Amino acid sequence: MIHLLNISNLKKSYSEKQVLKGVNLNVKKGEILGFVGANGAGKTTTLNIITGMLDYESGVVEINGLNQTAGLDYKKQYFFIPDTVNVFKNVSGLDWIHFLMNLYEIEENNKLEEYVQVFQMQESIDKPIGTYSYGMLHKMSLIAAFTINPPIIIMDEPLNGLDPNAVVVFKDLIKSYVDQGGTVIFSTHLLDIAEKICTTVAILKGGKIILHDEIKNITGSKSLESIFMEA
Numbered sequence: 001m002i003h004l005l006n007i008s009n010l011k012k013s014y015s016e017k018q019v020l021k022g023v024n025l026n027v028k029k030g031e032i033l034g035f036v037g038a039n040g041a042g043k044t045t046t047l048n049i050i051t052g053m054l055d056y057e058s059g060v061v062e063i064n065g066l067n068q069t070a071g072l073d074y075k076k077q078y079f080f081i082p083d084t085v086n087v088f089k090n091v092s093g094l095d096w097i098h099f100l101m102n103l104y105e106i107e108e109n110n111k112l113e114e115y116v117q118v119f120q121m122q123e124s125i126d127k128p129i130g131t132y133s134y135g136m137l138h139k140m141s142l143i144a145a146f147t148i149n150p151p152i153i154i155m156d157e158p159l160n161g162l163d164p165n166a167v168v169v170f171k172d173l174i175k176s177y178v179d180q181g182g183t184v185i186f187s188t189h190l191l192d193i194a195e196k197i198c199t200t201v202a203i204l205k206g207g208k209i210i211l212h213d214e215i216k217n218i219t220g221s222k223s224l225e226s227i228f229m230e231a
């Protein structure tokens with residue numbers, strides 16, 4: 001079976017320290033994967049490698065059968081929301097989203113306006129990005145991600161900074177995005193929320209994926225938090 005995201009034997013070191021020691025992770029179309037692990041386990045490192053922000057020593061990283069040598073064709077397979085959204089401060093959120101839509105060759109569509117409203121960004125989306133709070137930057141990125149509607153949305157700690165209303169919107173939009181053929185991978189420490197949103201979970205420990213399965217198979221009568229603590 002062809003997986004949407006295929007990571008095989010991925011290795012990465014910073015100076016002398018090997019952080020990823022042969023990560024294997026295959027994500028199927030339609031998964032909402034919660035990527036979890038202790039502080040410093042290497043989640044951000046893995047996501048930054050998948051999204052071409054960071055080099056790696058060896059291994060295979062493919063989305064839809066393409067690797068990073070495919071350039072823009074690879075880039076168009078995903079939308080990445082990093083933990084810290086660092087973008088040009090002197091344009092409005094709306095201009096930034098339009099810029100991204102152009103890059104992904106997405107026609108203007110009424111989804112953009114709909115998502116601006118559900119994330120309650122009507123008042124701010126025309127304001128310069130430099131005036132946004134941390135949570136507003138994440139909301140802007142989520143609006144862009146769902147409007148662009150790529151094969152996979154990859155997010156590093158997307159729940160950080162979101163207010164309770166935005167978390168509910170996030171959950172609903174992820175479900176409908178996946179119902180329409182999308183796939184999601186996101187890292188989080190908020191296991192109670194992950195348990196409610198995700199269909200699968202992968203635990204990174206000791207530089208490897210030690211568990212990747214459907215939430216319902218691994219939790220049973222236990223919470224994801226207790227499974228994580230046992231791992």
Ligand SMILES: Nc1ncnc2c1ncn2[C@@H]1O[C@H](COP(=O)(O)OP(=O)(O)OP(=O)(O)O)[C@@H](O)[C@H]1O
Pocket residue numbers: 014015019037038039040041042043044045046
């Ligand atoms: N640029 C860097 N140079 C050296 N070491 C780094 C660098 N970036 C990360 N590391 C180290 O690599 C390890 C993995 O870091 P990473 O940020 O990927 O972990 P994480 O699982 O995302 O952690 P957290 O949950 O705390 O965000 C850590 O030990 C970290 O100190």
